[in-house]
C-alpha cells in the first residue's frame with residue numbers, strides 16, 4: 429500500500445471501531461457532550477477569524493471527521509464543505525449533519541484537494557487532523573489550500589509546535605510536532621503570511637492528547653507557492669505500523685468500558701487489538717485481567733496458552749501468578 433491507501437484503511441478501521449471516540453476521545457459518550465466539544469472548538473475558530481470574516485464566506489474543512497466542528501459553524505456561514513480521507517467518517521457525518529442544508533461532506537484521496545477548483549473558498553480550516561499526517565502530506569495540503577483559496581483567503585489550523593518531532597511515514601496516528609521556524613518557513617514557501625496564533629485552553633478540546641502548545645494558527649494567502657515540493661513519495665510503498673498510540677487508544681477505550689460495566693465491549697476491544705497486533709502484550713494481559721476478575725479462570729488460562737503460542741518467549745505462568753496475586757491474597761486472609 430502507498431501512504432494514501434494506508435491512511436485511508438487505518439482511519440476507516442478507527443471509524444468502524446467508534447468514529448466519535450477517535451475524533452473526541454473524552455467527549456464521545458453522549459450527544460450533548462460531543463456537541464459541546466464541537467461548539468468549543470468552533471468558538472475558538474470564530475474568535476480567531478472574527479476580525480476578517482463575514483457570513484457570505486465559503487468554507488472548506490480538511491479532515492472533518494463526523495462534522496463535530498462543521499455543525500456549530502453552519503449557522504455562521506453561507507456554504508461549508510467537509511472532506512475526510514475516511515469514507516466511514518463521512519458516512520457518520522451524514523447522520524450528524526443531516527438537518528443542515530448548507531453543509532456537505534465528501535470522502536477524498538487524503539493527499540490533495542482534487543475535487544475543488546482554484547480560488548473557490550474564503551477560508552480553509554483544519555483541527556486535530558494535520559498533526560496525524562506525515563510531514564509531506566501536511567506540506568501538500570498547504571500547497572493545495574493555497575490553490576483553492578480565493579485571493580486574500582484565510583487558512584486556520586491547529587498544529588502542535590515546539591521541539592520538532594517526527595515518526596515513520598506509515599504511522600497515521602502519532603502526533604507530529606513542528607518547530608516554530610519550520611512552520612513559518614513552510615507557510616512562507618506555500619504563499620501564506622502568518623497573522624497570528626491563539627493558544628488553546630483545556631476547555632476547547634478536552635482530550636488529554638492535546639499538548640499545551642497546540643494553538644490555532646491563522647495565515648493569509650499572500651503570494652505564490654515557491655518551489656512546490658516533489659511528490660515522489662505518493663506512490664512509494666510503505667510498511668504497516670501499529671503505533672503505540674493506536675494501542676493506547678484501544679486500551680484506554682477498553683478501560684472506560686470496564687469502568688462503565690461494559691465488560692463484553694472491553695473484551696471485544698482487546699480481541700480486536702490482538703488481531704491487529706498479536707505481538708503486543710497489553711491486549712493479552714487486559715483480556716486475562718478481565719477474565720480473572722469475572723472468575724473465568726479456565727478462559728483466562730486458555731488466553732494465556734494462546735499468548736504463549738503468539739509470543740513463545742513470554743512467561744505466561746508468571747503473568748498468571750501476578751494477576752492472581754491479589755485474589756490469592758484475599759483468599760488466604
Ligand SMILES: C[S@@+](CC[C@H](N)C(=O)[O-])C[C@H]1O[C@@H](n2cnc3c(N)ncnc32)[C@H](O)[C@@H]1O
Pocket residue numbers: 435439450451452490491492493494495496497511512513514517537538539554555556557560561565
Ligand atoms: C482526530 S480526527 C478529528 C476530526 C475533526 N477535525 C474534529 O476535530 O472533530 C482526525 C480526522 O482526520 C482525518 N484524516 C486523517 N488523515 C487525513 C488525510 N490525509 N486527509 C484527510 N483527512 C484525514 C481522519 O479520518 C479523522 O476523521
